[in-house]
Amino acid sequence: MRASVAAALTAAMLLAACGGGGGPAESTRAEVEWAASAPHMTILRSDSIGIELGDSNFVFGQIVSAMYMPDGSIAVLDLKKCSILFYSADGSFLGGLGRQGSGPGEFLMPSGMTCMTGGGIAVSDAMARRISFFDAAGVYTKCLEGFFPTAPVSIAAVDSVAFVGLKPEFEQNDDGMMMGFSLARWDTSTAPVVTYFSDMAPFDPENLMASYGESMFSFAASATNGRVFRAPMTSEMYSIDCYEPDGTLYLTIDKPYTPVPKTPEEIADETAMVEERMASSGAPAEMINWEPEPNRASIAGLYLDRQDRLWVRRGWEDIPTFDVFDQEGQLLFVAAVECEPQEGRYWQVSVDDGGILAFSANPTDYPRLYMLELQE
Numbered sequence: 001m002r003a004s005v006a007a008a009l010t011a012a013m014l015l016a017a018c019g020g021g022g023g024p025a026e027s028t029r030a031e032v033e034w035a036a037s038a039p040h041m042t043i044l045r046s047d048s049i050g051i052e053l054g055d056s057n058f059v060f061g062q063i064v065s066a067m068y069m070p071d072g073s074i075a076v077l078d079l080k081k082c083s084i085l086f087y088s089a090d091g092s093f094l095g096g097l098g099r100q101g102s103g104p105g106e107f108l109m110p111s112g113m114t115c116m117t118g119g120g121i122a123v124s125d126a127m128a129r130r131i132s133f134f135d136a137a138g139v140y141t142k143c144l145e146g147f148f149p150t151a152p153v154s155i156a157a158v159d160s161v162a163f164v165g166l167k168p169e170f171e172q173n174d175d176g177m178m179m180g181f182s183l184a185r186w187d188t189s190t191a192p193v194v195t196y197f198s199d200m201a202p203f204d205p206e207n208l209m210a211s212y213g214e215s216m217f218s219f220a221a222s223a224t225n226g227r228v229f230r231a232p233m234t235s236e237m238y239s240i241d242c243y244e245p246d247g248t249l250y251l252t253i254d255k256p257y258t259p260v261p262k263t264p265e266e267i268a269d270e271t272a273m274v275e276e277r278m279a280s281s282g283a284p285a286e287m288i289n290w291e292p293e294p295n296r297a298s299i300a301g302l303y304l305d306r307q308d309r310l311w312v313r314r315g316w317e318d319i320p321t322f323d324v325f326d327q328e329g330q331l332l333f334v335a336a337v338e339c340e341p342q343e344g345r346y347w348q349v350s351v352d353d354g355g356i357l358a359f360s361a362n363p364t365d366y367p368r369l370y371m372l373e374l375q376e
Contacts, residue, residue, distance in 0.1 A: 034255050035323060039333040042375045043320075043356060049074070049091045050368025057085065057093040060367035065113050068354020075113065075121065076369055082107040084121065086138075089371075097138045102128060105140035111153040115352075117223050118160040126150045131163070131186075147190050156221040158245070162187040164196075164221035164228055171200060179203040180215035183230055185245075194247045196228050220302035220310065227327060229302050229310055235259040235295035240302065240312060242327065253329045259295040260316035266345075267292050273346075273362050303351035311335075311351045319344045320358070322351075335374055 051058045061080025069075055073094060074087045082100035087093055098107050109127035116122055119136035130145035131152070144151075152165025164185050171178040180200035184192035199215035216233045226245030238257035244250050262270075274290040300315035303322075309332060312323045318341035324332045337344055337358070346362040349372075356372035 032256070035331060035334050038323075038331050041333055041335040043335050043337040043372050044375060045338070045370050046373045047091055047371045048368050049076075049087055049371075050366065052366040055093075057096075060085075060369075063359040063367050063369060064111060066350050066357045066359060066369055067113065067115055067352050068357070069115060070119050070353075072354060074354075074357065074369070074371075075115075077110055077113045077123070079110060082110060084110075084113065084123070095138070097134060097140075098123070104143070105132060105134070107132070112155050112165075114155045114157040114163060116157045116160050116163075120160075122155060122157065122163055124151050124153060124155050124165065126153050126168075131155065144186065144188075144190055152184075152186075154219075156219070156223075158185065158221050158223055158226045158228075162193070164219065166217070166219055169198065169200060170203070175202065177203040181217065183217065183219055183228070185228070194245070196243050196247050197230055197241070218299060218302045218313075220304045222304050222308055222327075224308050225327075229304075231299040231302055231312065233297040233299065233315070235293065235297055235315075238298040240299070240310070240325075242329070251329055253325060255323075257298045259298075261295050262292065267294075269362070301349065303349070305351050306353040313349065318342070320347050320349050322349075337372065 049058065050060050053059065060076070061078050063076055064079045065077040067075050072089045074089070076085045076087070078085060083096045083098040085093070085096045098105060098110070100107065102108060107123065107125045107128065109125060110123050111126045112124040114122050120141070121134045123132045123134070125132060127150070128145070129147045129151050130143045132143045133141050135141050147167070149170045150168055152167040155163045155165040157163045162185055164183065167182050167184060169180050169182050178200040180198065182198035183196045185194040185196070186192055197217070201215060218231045218233060220229045221227070228243040228245070229240055230243070231240045236259070238255040240253040241249055242251040242253065270292045271290050275288050278288050278290070297315035299312055301313035303311040303313075305311060308327060310325045310327060312325065314321045314323065319336055319339060321334065321336040323334055326332060337347070337349075346360045347358050348361050350357040356374065358370040358372055359367060
């Protein structure tokens with residue numbers, strides 16, 4: 001069971017990393033009809049943080065999350081360093097918190113973080129099966145521990161206490177071992193107070209991709225009104241389910257979509273990247289066998305900005321491109337990062353109250369963090 005959980009956890013983190021970009025370059029030139037008349041805007045790089053060699057405070061191991069803090073500083077979660085590193089808006093190093101270990105305030109495999117509305121930070125430690133909380137001064141305060149089989153691998157705060165998360169699930173029933181994901185809300189215990197979505201499929205240790213079935217998804221949650229948004233990571237449709245805080249589905253945004261195939265090069269790159277990271281995370285050799293889906297997912301990520309606009313990342317584009325909606329489903333504009341297609345292929349983008357950040361999940365040289373600006 002422990003091996004199965006570790007493999008599922010690792011694959012979940014990597015699926016998120018593989019979500020953006022990577023389809024045929026020609027797809028970036030073909031605008032979808034339903035968005036053609038919307039205003040189109042450009043996202044530019046303003047600065048970056050990270051070096052290949054030198055001061056260790058600026059040499060990243062593996063960035064898995066980044067966000068703006070309420071004071072305008074930037075927090076970067078580094079999986080290999082097992083710590084959060086803080087930088088000023090102009091890129092100066094401010095300090096860090098956390099280290100590798102199983103004690104209070106330490107991490108075994110940090111996979112996600114979020115800024116609570118009071119200014120503190122919550123960090124998901126999937127391997128330790130807990131969520132650790134730090135106050136606005138970076139002081140460890142408490143944890144929620146004992147999640148089974150693991151803690152949510154990605155989390156988003158909805159107030160000063162509660163958060164929404166994507167959680168791997170395992171279940172043994174009459175059909176055998178089942179595996180999948182749930183989207184739920186937690187507050188003061190490991191028992192969810194609201195479950196928005198859950199789906200399970202038979203677990204096949206020799207084909208983890210198939211084991212996920214159709215349960216993998218992107219999500220975003222609003223700290224303003226508590227609404228939650230979920231988009232299945234599928235090539236079959238472009239669809240976002242929109243929930244009220246109590247779990248009521250109030251809207252589904254559906255748009256026409258034609259699947260875009262991955263290139264042979266992309267399939268090879270994805271296979272190599274996922275299998276290498278599964279091996280480095282300790283997955284058993286017999287489980288290191290990744291078979292990518294042949295088509296790009298229609299949606300590669302969901303985000304909410306300071307105006308509570310919903311940013312939907314197109315999964316079929318090489319260049320990071322977003323359809324931006326209001327919370328009632330009206331398309332407001334389309335925004336694309338100014339970069340070369342191959343450069344943006346594995347970019348992970350964070351959009352929050354502070355602005356836009358990006359990093360590559362599979363950098364060709366060394367990890368760095370980009371600060372981006374929308375040209376409105």
